[in-house]
Amino acid sequence: MRHLGVIVTALVDDQLGHDDRDRALAHVTRCEQCRMAVELERQAKAALRRLPAARPPASLVASLRALAEPGDPLPPPRRPLPGADAGQGTTVRDRAWITRRPPAGRPGPVPGQRRPEPGVRTRRDRVRVVAVGALSAGALTMLLATLGAPATSGSPPASVVPPIRQFTVEHAKATGGLPFAEPAAVVVPAVAGDRR
Amino acid sequence: MTGSLAPIRRGPHILTALAGPALAVPLLLCSAVTALAAPSSDPGDDLGAVGLLHRALAAPELVWFRGTQYVAAWSPLDAERSTSAVVDVIHEPGGPTRIRAHGAQPLAMVDERSGTAWLAGAGGPVGLLVRGYDVEIIGVSAVAGRPANIVEARRDDGTPAARLWLDSEWALPLRREIYAEDGTTRTASAFIEVHIEPAPAAVEATQSDPEDRWLRHDDLAELRAGGWSCPRRLPGGFQLYEARRVGDAFQLSYSDGVATVSVFEQRGRLDADRLAGFVAREVNGGVVYSTPGPPAQFTWSTDDRVVTVVADAPAETLDALLAELPPTKHDDDRSLLARIGNGAGRVVSWLNPFD
Numbered sequence: 160m161r162h163l164g165v166i167v168t169a170l171v172d173d174q175l176g177h178d179d180r181d182r183a184l185a186h187v188t189r190c191e192q193c194r195m196a197v198e199l200e201r202q203a204k205a206a207l208r209r210l211p212a213a214r215p216p217a218s219l220v221a222s223l224r225a226l227a228e229p230g231d232p233l234p235p236p237r238r239p240l241p242g243a244d245a246g247q248g249t250t251v252r253d254r255a256w257i258t259r260r261p262p263a264g265r266p267g268p269v270p271g272q273r274r275p276e277p278g279v280r281t282r283r284d285r286v287r288v289v290a291v292g293a294l295s296a297g298a299l300t301m302l303l304a305t306l307g308a309p310a311t312s313g314s315p316p317a318s319v320v321p322p323i324r325q326f327t328v329e330h331a332k333a334t335g336g337l338p339f340a341e342p343a344a345v346v347v348p349a350v351a352g353d354r355r
Numbered sequence: 356m357t358g359s360l361a362p363i364r365r366g367p368h369i370l371t372a373l374a375g376p377a378l379a380v381p382l383l384l385c386s387a388v389t390a391l392a393a394p395s396s397d398p399g400d401d402l403g404a405v406g407l408l409h410r411a412l413a414a415p416e417l418v419w420f421r422g423t424q425y426v427a428a429w430s431p432l433d434a435e436r437s438t439s440a441v442v443d444v445i446h447e448p449g450g451p452t453r454i455r456a457h458g459a460q461p462l463a464m465v466d467e468r469s470g471t472a473w474l475a476g477a478g479g480p481v482g483l484l485v486r487g488y489d490v491e492i493i494g495v496s497a498v499a500g501r502p503a504n505i506v507e508a509r510r511d512d513g514t515p516a517a518r519l520w521l522d523s524e525w526a527l528p529l530r531r532e533i534y535a536e537d538g539t540t541r542t543a544s545a546f547i548e549v550h551i552e553p554a555p556a557a558v559e560a561t562q563s564d565p566e567d568r569w570l571r572h573d574d575l576a577e578l579r580a581g582g583w584s585c586p587r588r589l590p591g592g593f594q595l596y597e598a599r600r601v602g603d604a605f606q607l608s609y610s611d612g613v614a615t616v617s618v619f620e621q622r623g624r625l626d627a628d629r630l631a632g633f634v635a636r637e638v639n640g641g642v643v644y645s646t647p648g649p650p651a652q653f654t655w656s657t658d659d660r661v662v663t664v665v666a667d668a669p670a671e672t673l674d675a676l677l678a679e680l681p682p683t684k685h686d687d688d689r690s691l692l693a694r695i696g697n698g699a700g701r702v703v704s705w706l707n708p709f710d
Binding site for chain 1: 408411412424426440442444452454479480481483484508517519528531533542544597599601602604606608610612613615617619621622623624625626629630650652654659661663665666695698699702
């Protein structure tokens with residue numbers, strides 16, 4: 160004969176179906192061992208009901224309540240979850256307004272403390288998005304400018320300001336051997352200044 | 356440059372009177388023979404004028420002279436702009452010609468007469484002139500009380516390009532005038548007073564310009580192989596007649612015998628923000644900075660070099676020069692936008708599997 164075993168608890172909690180319950184009770188009438196097990200289970204259950212009610216700490220209650228607080232919308236998914244009910248058309252995007260829990264280590268609001276307005280948090284996120292975008296665009300610009308720099312075999316050419324006066328004097332010297340050139344006509348006005 | 360004029364050294368008058376002509380005669384004969392033998396004249400040239408021009412080039416080796424001279428020049432780019440000055444001139448035989456503004460002003464310059472036109476080819480400086488112009492003696496006149504022969508250089512169309520008044524005794528240039536094609540004067544100079552004395556002894560011309568600054572044909576060939584332009588000639592009949600090092604730059608001097616152009620090339624990139632008095636204008640897609648002068652001055656960047664031009668040549672010659680050595684185009688500039696565009700092009704080329 161097989162004993163009831165783990166079914167004893169279900170029989171005591173009245174969780175068995177009609178047929179299973181009849182067969183279990185029939186077995187209890189014939190088996191003293193199982194009848195004693197059922198009796199012990201019922202006595203234990205009655206003893207627990209007689210215990211005084213315990214009060215949990217306030218902080219524990221607050222933390223537990225925070226788990227149920229509404230949070231920011233979840234990021235929209237790219238595609239519906241597998242197995243989503245096509246007939247209802249429910250996707251994660253549709254559940255975007257489902258509340259989420261605060262991240263670990265981030266306490267929720269305690270009673271009497273005001274939570275930030277949802278609009279403030281949205282503006283902050285926009286600023287973050289704009290800042291990240293600007294930095295990314297700057298980095299991309301620098302990268303393209305670096306890639307687009309002209310190829311040079313050595314160092315870039317030095318910045319030069321030609322010594323115009325010296326060059327003018329050298330030009331006058333070079334004309335000294337030509338019969339029609341007059342060096343003074345070149346160099347004197349250039350150095351002495353001009354007038355209309 | 357120096358701040359003072361050296362006094363003329365005077366030898367004993369008797370020795371000067373005897374030794375000067377005695378030494379001058381062989382030199383003048385050599386000059387005349389050179390003039391006749393050199394292939395520097397064509398059928399349109401007056402051989403007497405060619406001989407006078409050769410004597411004019413040799414005259415600074417034979418005589419002392421000093422005097423007061425006026426000089427005037429007009430801009431080749433703007434006929435309304437002109438400059439003029441009165442200068443004191445002192446010359447020692449075979450040595451430099453010292454020039455300073457008239458009066459007690461500290462400004463002084465030295466015409467070192469270093470130009471020997473070693474790249475000019477046959478006939479030297481006179482060859483440059485007679486290859487581009489017809490020369491002729493057109494008359495006699497007087498300058499500062501001294502008789503002078505007038506030599507004229509004419510263009511192919513017969514218009515005068517220049518006139519030179521040469522001292523009748525020594526062929527020393529006493530007055531010069533250069534004309535534009537429309538007949539207006541471009542430069543003019545003349546002695547108001549002048550004292551000429553023969554040198555007491557033959558003086559070989561000295562070069563204050565050290566020869567290690569000179570660039571010869573093989574040096575220029577090496578520079579061209581290294582990426583420098585160094586054109587042999589410029590449009591308008593301008594031939595390279597001298598080239599030398601000037602600091603970190605190379606100077607190339609061109610002439611058609613009358614007008615002159617000096618082109619300076621140096622490595623680097625033009626810093627236009629530090630140019631004073633220059634006006635930017637767009638030429639052939641790039642930017643050229645210029646002052647009208649005279650003398651006209653231009654500077655621009657081309658590739659990794661800076662080109663500077665000092666010239667008393669006509670505007671057409673300067674335009675042709677810019678076509679020969681064009682400025683860096685805007686598209687080739689290293690601006691940020693150009694770099695970004697080039698960078699984007701490179702990235703696209705990497706991603707293009709068919710590239």
